[in-house]
Amino acid sequence: MADVVHKEKIGQVGSVLLTHKRLLEARRRISAGTLHGQVQRLLLLLGLMSYGLVTAQTRTVHIRFAPTYAGVPLALGAHYSLSSQDSVVFETLRFYVSELQLLHDNKAVAAMAPRHRLLDVEDAATLTFSVAVDPKTPFNKIAFQLGIDSMTNSAGALAGDLDPIHGMYWAWQSGYINWKLEGRTPICPARNHVFQFHIGGYQAPYNSLQRVELAVRASDEIVIQVAIDRLVTQLDLKATYEIMRPCQKAKELAGLIQGIFTVVP
Amino acid sequence: MTLKQTQLVLWALLSLLGVSGGLPLLERPAYFPAPAYDFRANALTKDKVELGRVLFYDPILSADNTISCASCHSPYNAFAHTDHDLSHGIADLIGTRNAPALFNLAWQPIFMWDGAIHHLDMQALAPISHPREMGEEIGHVVQKLQAKSLYPPLFQAAFQDSHVTGQHVLQALAQFQLTLVSCHAKYDSVKLRQARFTPQEAKGYALFKQNCNVCHREPLFSTYQFANNGLPIDTTLDDLGRYQVTQKPADSLLFKIPSLRNISFTYPYMHDGRFKKLYQVLNHYTSGIASSPTLSRELQHPIVLSAVEKTDLIAFLLTLNDKAFVFDPKHQFPKKILNPSEGFEK
Numbered sequence: 001m002a003d004v005v006h007k008e009k010i011g012q013v014g015s016v017l018l019t020h021k022r023l024l025e026a027r028r029r030i031s032a033g034t035l036h037g038q039v040q041r042l043l044l045l046l047g048l049m050s051y052g053l054v055t056a057q058t059r060t061v062h063i064r065f066a067p068t069y070a071g072v073p074l075a076l077g078a079h080y081s082l083s084s085q086d087s088v089v090f091e092t093l094r095f096y097v098s099e100l101q102l103l104h105d106n107k108a109v110a111a112m113a114p115r116h117r118l119l120d121v122e123d124a125a126t127l128t129f130s131v132a133v134d135p136k137t138p139f140n141k142i143a144f145q146l147g148i149d150s151m152t153n154s155a156g157a158l159a160g161d162l163d164p165i166h167g168m169y170w171a172w173q174s175g176y177i178n179w180k181l182e183g184r185t186p187i188c189p190a191r192n193h194v195f196q197f198h199i200g201g202y203q204a205p206y207n208s209l210q211r212v213e214l215a216v217r218a219s220d221e222i223v224i225q226v227a228i229d230r231l232v233t234q235l236d237l238k239a240t241y242e243i244m245r246p247c248q249k250a251k252e253l254a255g256l257i258q259g260i261f262t263v264v265p
Numbered sequence: 266m267t268l269k270q271t272q273l274v275l276w277a278l279l280s281l282l283g284v285s286g287g288l289p290l291l292e293r294p295a296y297f298p299a300p301a302y303d304f305r306a307n308a309l310t311k312d313k314v315e316l317g318r319v320l321f322y323d324p325i326l327s328a329d330n331t332i333s334c335a336s337c338h339s340p341y342n343a344f345a346h347t348d349h350d351l352s353h354g355i356a357d358l359i360g361t362r363n364a365p366a367l368f369n370l371a372w373q374p375i376f377m378w379d380g381a382i383h384h385l386d387m388q389a390l391a392p393i394s395h396p397r398e399m400g401e402e403i404g405h406v407v408q409k410l411q412a413k414s415l416y417p418p419l420f421q422a423a424f425q426d427s428h429v430t431g432q433h434v435l436q437a438l439a440q441f442q443l444t445l446v447s448c449h450a451k452y453d454s455v456k457l458r459q460a461r462f463t464p465q466e467a468k469g470y471a472l473f474k475q476n477c478n479v480c481h482r483e484p485l486f487s488t489y490q491f492a493n494n495g496l497p498i499d500t501t502l503d504d505l506g507r508y509q510v511t512q513k514p515a516d517s518l519l520f521k522i523p524s525l526r527n528i529s530f531t532y533p534y535m536h537d538g539r540f541k542k543l544y545q546v547l548n549h550y551t552s553g554i555a556s557s558p559t560l561s562r563e564l565q566h567p568i569v570l571s572a573v574e575k576t577d578l579i580a581f582l583l584t585l586n587d588k589a590f591v592f593d594p595k596h597q598f599p600k601k602i603l604n605p606s607e608g609f610e611k
Binding site: 157 | 303381385386390391394395402404430431435512
């Protein structure tokens, strides 16, 4: 039964992605800033208002992922202190969030569409999205997968956020990179003091897919903090600075990453 | 159901079967097993196959626009690369393995000598990205294709979307390669009772079934599993094969078993192209096996073949050559579309 439902969901991905693409295109056209664009913007606003009137029954919950370092928003290229002597700079942070759901007493009441999203610190728009919930239905938990499941990994060439053009698919060995974190710190002995963590692997014994479950209050905005400082201070960057294939170390690191997600109260 | 809906359902069913214009895009002999490729997610259409063929022959896929897929996978060599033991990429860079022949890929569950790639759609990413092969990046390939006036209409025709995506590039390349079906060798005619083996070929066939068929299983002439066939390790390469993917000691020195179809066209042989001649391959199996902990069970005891038997076996192996496949114009350079005089737009 579960399998059947899963297959149906896969069938829906295409149409959802298409809708997403149309929305993006609409956004692009509107941002053109011409008179034509302004008329379109007005029309869209009116459209959204009427949509709001018709569908007053839907509650929109905004979800935002907030990568931070020592409590402040993480900025790529900025220097942060790793210890009292050493600094650290981050250059890339990208990861997949899949199958995000809001739950009430462990029963799903709302789900993110599309099923997989690529979150990229370089593009703030990717860190925020919304989920529609029935206003009468409460929820007290948010749950998601960190990465791409084995079925999606084995489904061939996919579109949208799963398109391999995003640099989150290994070329030399099949599989998605679930989490990519790159940066520099003087203590790292690699060339140019670079550290690279490309964490993936969907097959036993090195399956690095992680599930995150967090208690939430039923509010209209959920902010999930991703405390990168908590991750890098648990690592010995003198010894561990390059993990770029499915292996035991990658699996262990995925476990650590799972622990840095918290809901901002 | 309205007429339009009925037409739509019929069209969907036909595309599932890979039927277009009455002729199947995928040849499927009755004596072949069920394909491993899942056509539901990427049903063959004439326009997608044609786009795939153009991409396969266009060097735009490489970093300096000099190397196409066909550079190392030539149709006249059953899509292998004659005279090159190891793959030959951009700027005369040499890789670490022999470019394998491409045919009957719909029946292969896993790709590359070490099985690193698990889906045909994703296979092209490996040579495109390899610094010693095409040295490119799929995102940049997409940009180059979008900018070359030839492509947006081809993508429009194939995918009803002129916007080039990585997904569509990979699916089109897979579609063309799926149509590379080799099933018109003399062996196939014998199988269909349209021809007979000569007495020598028949003797060779009996020897084949006795000594080779466990790994090079008919009718595809491979199980597409992995095996250590007793090649002494080449210390200039130190290639441990499947182990490099799985990290399991039991997979050390295992390589994917290649098909024996089109054997005359696909030399040199083995993952590192170490043998130029077929008789060298047979001599390896009769007297060259190097023992190691992962040596294939079938090769623990040497294969014994007299000189006459070797000749008979080779006579049978030559019945696996499929000239109709090798010279099939529908698999060759798309002259009409990919005119060599067309310049590359930077």
